[in-house]
Amino acid sequence: LAALTAAAVLLMVGLGPSAHAQGPSPATTAVTDNQVADGRLLYLQNCASCHGTGAQGSGIAPPLTNVGAAAFDFYLRTGRMPLAQLGTPPWQQSHRMSDDQIAALVSYGATLGQGPAIPSVVAGAGDLQRGWDLYTNNCSACHGPGGAGGELAAGVAAPPLDRADELAIAEAMLIGPGQMPSFADLPQQDVNSITRYVLYLRQRSNPGGVPPSDTGPVAEGFIALLLGLGAMLLATRWVTQLRR
Ligand code: HEC
Numbered sequence: 001l002a003a004l005t006a007a008a009v010l011l012m013v014g015l016g017p018s019a020h021a022q023g024p025s026p027a028t029t030a031v032t033d034n035q036v037a038d039g040r041l042l043y044l045q046n047c048a049s050c051h052g053t054g055a056q057g058s059g060i061a062p063p064l065t066n067v068g069a070a071a072f073d074f075y076l077r078t079g080r081m082p083l084a085q086l087g088t089p090p091w092q093q094s095h096r097m098s099d100d101q102i103a104a105l106v107s108y109g110a111t112l113g114q115g116p117a118i119p120s121v122v123a124g125a126g127d128l129q130r131g132w133d134l135y136t137n138n139c140s141a142c143h144g145p146g147g148a149g150g151e152l153a154a155g156v157a158a159p160p161l162d163r164a165d166e167l168a169i170a171e172a173m174l175i176g177p178g179q180m181p182s183f184a185d186l187p188q189q190d191v192n193s194i195t196r197y198v199l200y201l202r203q204r205s206n207p208g209g210v211p212p213s214d215t216g217p218v219a220e221g222f223i224a225l226l227l228g229l230g231a232m233l234l235a236t237r238w239v240t241q242l243r244r
């Protein structure tokens, strides 16, 4: 009888959330009951201690009930979760779980409410010029003009953009992780264009010579000041010598 009950419970756990599983997660083509059940188990083992057994959140971690497959996929594939140490910025660690584990957790995450599904993005279809324009106006203030990242207020930093893959860039814009605002309203074509530009930043050459480490106006301004002031000093010296 005990064995039968156990089997029935397992079956219920396996079948319970499956009804929702197909809906919010179109990107994962074959979401099986097993995957959701596996995901739930992995969740209880790796995540529940902080996010609560019902994903309701706790004093130390936010609820995961309406973050959707997109947030699960982003946080797991970029190695942000499971967080090893409270207090460290999630993006500074990379304990990447296996692809199978991530797929299972994402299917389980999709059953936890109404969050956004994994977005689609085709960087190749984007327009580089438009991407530059949008990046400069929306992203470079935090991530730097060359994507090198930078310090924000109150000890928060924006990470460099040289690691996230195509999909993770689109996911970041959709969900707005941590201190980053969400850009969920951007049309698909703009998402493609920004993504294309972020990827382009990694392989562009520096025909002008050594890059001033892409740290933006301060480093560039310093070099300009050094060269400009130097030239002016020389010119002043030359002019005063002419008078004598
Ligand atoms: C040590 C505690 C801890 C563990 C373990 C942990 N998390 Fe987190 N998680 C956090 C904290 C703290 C945040 C908020 C971090 C932030 O946004 O900067 C977070 C944020 C998240 C977010 C984003 C939520 C949002 O509102 O957008 C997701 C998704 C997530 N975690 C999934 C997971 C998954 C899946 C696991 C297990 C594989 C896991 N976490 C394990 C502490 C933890």
Ligand code: HEC
Residues within 6 Å of the ligand: 078, 080, 089, 090, 091, 135, 138, 139, 140, 141, 142, 143, 152, 156, 157, 158, 159, 160, 161, 162, 163, 164, 168, 169, 170, 172, 173, 177, 178, 179, 180, 181, 183, 194, 198
């Ligand atoms: C207000 C500052 C701010 C703005 C504006 C901003 N970001 Fe972010 N971004 C952040 C912060 C902070 C994080 C790290 C979040 C975390 O994980 O806690 C981040 C993370 C990311 C990541 C993940 C990087 C990785 O390797 O894990 C990507 C990709 C990204 N941002 C792209 C963008 C793009 C594209 C734009 C413009 C459309 C943008 N961001 C605008 C602050 C910003």
